[in-house]
Amino acid sequence: MSAENTLKTPILVLGATSLIGTFLMARLQAAGHEPMGLSRRPPGGDACWIDADLRGDDLAEQLPGAATVFALSPIWLLPDALPALKARGMTRLVAFSSTSRFTKEASPEASERAVAKALADAENAVEAFGAEHGIAWTILRPTLIYAEGRDGNVSRLAGLIRRFKVLPLSGTGEGLRQPVHADDLAAGAIAAATAPAASNRAYALVGGETLAYRDMVRRIYEGLGRTPLIAPLPPWLFSLLLTLARPFFPGATAAMGARMSQDLVFDAADAVRDFGWSPRDFHPRF
Template structure:
């Protein structure tokens, strides 16, 4: 039997592929560009939306990319073995539901539509599915949230520290890989959407401070007071959403992940390797 991975080169996929290969699974991963087989993984060229090569004997599928595109492909794919489906969505499906920014409300709706479409497509194949909804992901240097901030600070040696009392719960990409693999092996996780965050909740301000302390170079801390953030929020339209969320709690309840999957995500203790 074969495990098919969409998003094998993503931040979660980079940690999952070695775990699958260590189980002596036949692993096939999809990439936009051809790659040589390595470490027990066969790479095929393909992408969503677009052409996906046919793979025989697929018993399980992981998807770490756009959920709706994957669901649309799944609905028309030929998968006679009713493979187990593990996919990721995002806690933005809930945290951005009532955002004051229309574009963010649309992101939330798109994520929830993708989750619903996935459930429908899986039903067509009689496939069990599990969706993980992670909070902010870090750890592989591929995220578009903390890594750009860290790298900019390393270049400029200046680190802005915005005030923010909203709670954060960053989750390491490797812990998501552990959770995805555990979901594959846990029948009780089938047909569930599971929130997952890191093992620690901290304020947004403390999260940024820890990123700064983790950097391998010295940086000048530049505190940004709350009043300056409020002015920017009113005056710069594209910053309204991100700045308003500094006072909002963007967290997940890990109760079900711990109970069903036995996964206990690590606390937020980043080091310099997280941003490379």
């Protein structure tokens, strides 16, 4: 393998105990690397761990030297940390954002619009810093992330199915989805970091299948070994039930029901071309 296609070391993983971070640390270690993880709690195994706050004034003093940085913490925390990371030797940055930058941009919920703006502002800051200081950056925007039993999307639906048996939908649930596994995202991040074509670009990372929301729910039932019991409801009735169920469904908003009929679909052809993105189909097993 040529030098330009080799992962530059040392390697630092910000958010090492996040959903994607645990898979990324494992993949890096399996490949013979010794990544350093920064997180608020120690990662599993024998990985080197740094306890530091990305917003801390003395961050540069706490950080180890690292040429490649994978940023899995919320991307809006990253801009303030960039000078410290550069001072400690960063030349290659792969940062995770989200397709929520686009899907929540016009949400009726102010909190969701604020998330979309925070994502966009942080991405712009990363791009500007990279251009000014000669840091090769890549921004990855996953769609619906899952990891059986651990995520707040697919696994939360699985929890509701276990508890209530029947899962109501707003309307017929025909909106298209592209669920993507956290382990595939970890593999994609490493591939992007070693691909010269991925420098200074942003990519949507989608799952291996595009399927309707109701079909995604059916697959979750299958992954639980249960017969699907799906109840399509008029949107007004679903909204009422969602209001009543909020104690069991933290973070639920009316916009979530409305999105069940919306297509949240992105094209990952450029990621396939530039670093061989090849995610699995959606067949979760719980």
